[in-house]
């Protein structure tokens with residue numbers, strides 16, 4: 001028996017964007033994924049959040065106090081967390097957190113549009129990650145099973161420079177490895193974690209990157225194609241066999 005949840009798992013898509021840019025590459029590619037997924041017959045609920053325009057509140061001291069108290073008790077079901085709240089501030093933190101946890105647990109596919117900011121993910125996405133990763137929320141308290149074991153994550157990245165194998169800045173990529181490590185820790189299987197990256201997006205306007213124009217165009221075209229194929233396959237329920245970067 002699994003934990004009794006108020007939310008039902010639907011074959012739906014939870015789509016989160018995190019860019020502050022008006023002409024965002026990650027938003028464009030993630031939007032293309034969502035459109036293709038629907039056109040290919042992807043069913044169930046579709047939920048969209050623009051984490052930059054409509055930010056998730058940063059966690060505060062009451063979130064931390066509640067999280068530590070819950071964590072000390074082992075794996076606590078979401079329905080039981082209110083019983084651990086000791087103040088109005090903690091109850092408010094939980095009210096901000098619970099719907100986001102429910103949304104992620106209900107999604108079959110989590111789609112993330114992620115710009116690289118200062119070698120990592122934007123604060124808008126990090127705020128969502130900090131909040132949703134409340135202790136124990138993705139482990140069944142009865143069986144110990146990973147609740148995200150059947151969830152697929154598609155992270156569509158955009159970065160101004162190049163971070164591919166052998167590039168001088170390869171070691172500065174704290175975006176893709178971070179996302180893989182984080183969702184792996186939450187229980188997402190490595191073969192259900194797909195990363196698509198458009199690189200050198202600033203080649204058109206930063207003089208030092210101008211010579212990489214063709215490479216940038218190739219990277220963008222490859223990312224578009226990978227997004228199209230992934231969205232179609234996932235909408236049709238084709239078994240996922242490939243986990244990698246475009």
Ligand SMILES: Cc1cc2nc3c(=O)[nH]c(=O)nc-3n(C[C@H](O)[C@H](O)[C@H](O)COP(=O)(O)O)c2cc1C
Nearest residue numbers: 019021024025026115117118119158159160161201
């Ligand atoms: C605040 C900020 C920080 C950035 N930091 C980096 C960086 O560390 N490395 C990089 O390659 N590009 C960096 N860029 C460029 C973005 O990664 C690039 O413009 C990318 O296309 C952003 O994604 P978006 O088009 O979806 O907004 C930065 C851009 C901004 C606005």
